[in-house]
Amino acid sequence: MTASTASWRPGRGLRPPSGGGGYRLIVGAAVLTGLLSLLPLAFVLYVATTSGWDTIMDLVFRPKVGMLLVNTVLLLVLVLPLSAALAVALAWLVERTDLPFARFWSWTAVAPLALPAFVHSYAWSAFAPRFHGIGAAVLISILAYLPFVYLPVAAQLRRLDPALEETAQSMGKTPIGVFFLVVLPQLRLAIMGGTLLIGLHLLAEYGLFVLTRFDTFATAIVDQFQSVYSGPSANLLGGVLVLLCLVLLGLETRWRGRERYARVGSGAARPHRRRALGQYRWIALLLPVAFASLALLVPLTTLLRWLWAGGAAIWRFDYILPSIGQTALLAATGAVLTTLAALPMAWLSVRAPGKLQRALEASHAYVGALPGVIIALALVTVTVRIALPLYQTAATLVFAYVLMFLPRALVGLRTSIAQAPIELERAAASLGRPPLNAIWHTTIRLAAPGALASAALAALGITTELTATLMLAPNGTRTLAMRFWSYTSELDFASAAPYALLMIVLSIPLVVLLQLQSDRVDQI
Secondary structure (H helix, E strand, O other): OOOOOEEEOHHHOOOOOOOHHHHHHHHHHHHHHHHHHOHHHHHHHHHHHHHOHHHHHHHHOOHHHHHHHHHHHHHHHHHHHHHHHHHHHHHHHHHHEOOOOHHHHHHHHHHHHHOOHHHHHHHHHHHOOOOOOHHHHHHHHHHHHOHHHHHHHHHHHHHOOHHHHHHHHHOOOOHHHHHHHHHHHHOHHHHHHHHHHHHHHHHHOOHHHHHOOOOOHHHHHHHHHHHOOOHHHHHHHHHHHHHHHHHHHHHHHHHHOOOEEEOOOOHHHOOOOOEOOHHHOOHHHHHHHHHHHHHHHHHHHHHHHHHHHHHHHHOOHHHHHHHHHHHHHHHHHHHHHHHHHHHHHHHHHHHOOOHHHHHHHHHHHHHHHOOHHHHHHHHHHHHHHOOHHHOOOHHHHHHHHHHHHHHHHHHHHHHHHHOOOHHHHHHHHHOOOOHHHHHHHHHHHHOHHHHHHHHHHHHHHHHHOOHHHHHHOOOOOOOHHHHHHHHHHOOOHHHHHHHHHHHHHHHHHHHHHHHHHHHHHHHO
């Protein structure tokens, strides 16, 4: 192990530095969060149990469900590898080459996060009305969600120790060989975390696929509730989504690997030498230009066209101002609570992997694959039958947000904690600090940028969340997403445009925070 890089392999007998009561408190907090996260699953199982085997056979084992399964799996198979490959290529060009205007392209690669996925779809539906089906679903999904992989990969590329690559080059490895043998393995955690987030979003996304006319389990579940309010059918389909999520989590855990790479000392802070692209310098621009044009130029141009067509009449400030305030308050509260709830599990995932950790992590992450309507219905049932005073309150709505966006916070925190050397926790503990105090003053401080980024990701999701908000919001609550969708459902695209614009404006500071924290990763 070099002086600049420490690799902790949990399987080699190392124990986390937090022992005794401190470790038990962390496990207890993670178990409590995991149990609360299982409420929607318990509701789905309850519906399945009370429905009976005959009903399950009739509602699940039918051609329609087979078609939905094929569509959903095909979407994952196409979007995930394409998003990962394009994100790694884009991050490599921006961070490691003399690509012209690299800083500008770095911002354009992150900027699509400011546009909700259903706003991307709304814009493309107006821009190319005949563009729908699997092709539209795949393209718009990549444009909307690619930043989830780009951000951690770009940050990791800036942090890697250049000495490792230089050593490989001195041994005669070609640049391509160095990339695949040295660089790519160290990007695995970032790539797998980002693709997991995209996969969970694809399983739960509703608005994007409705507007592209591509049926998935999520669209079928919501349609069941909106058309015939078929609770058993929708919840049994939700059970299939849970199974798909568990498969996705299992694959991500297996491919993620067990190695953790962390830096001790300042060796990795040395800047990398950018590779000269030579005659390919301007050709390489095609990738960032194409991505920026499709992900930003098309949606913004379409949105401005609708704003121009609507004129001043569409700016109803008596509706707009309350929607802004309610959206901002819910996003800030939900983001902070979600990040705090994910912190114990993120620490266990890195410092104490094992069977218990894998089970707890699955309980934290699976809920991200459930449509908001399933989570909302579960909470409605629980509050009505057990805690009636909490029915249709802000507390229940925020709790739903915490459940839905735990995976976002968990992935970001896990990656940041993995970069904090375990030796610092051990050193703090050996100097007499209590276990939790040692973790707080070492790992948590080093992971603070990742925690801010996780909170920003959760806030972005809350700002644009729709289905759960519609079912759980207290009377009088009308977020920007709710207003936008009500006009879009009536095909009044002009009236919906101000709310789309304001969601983007509200999301921009969060995206800027994500990018700034990503830029600072090499200073940690």
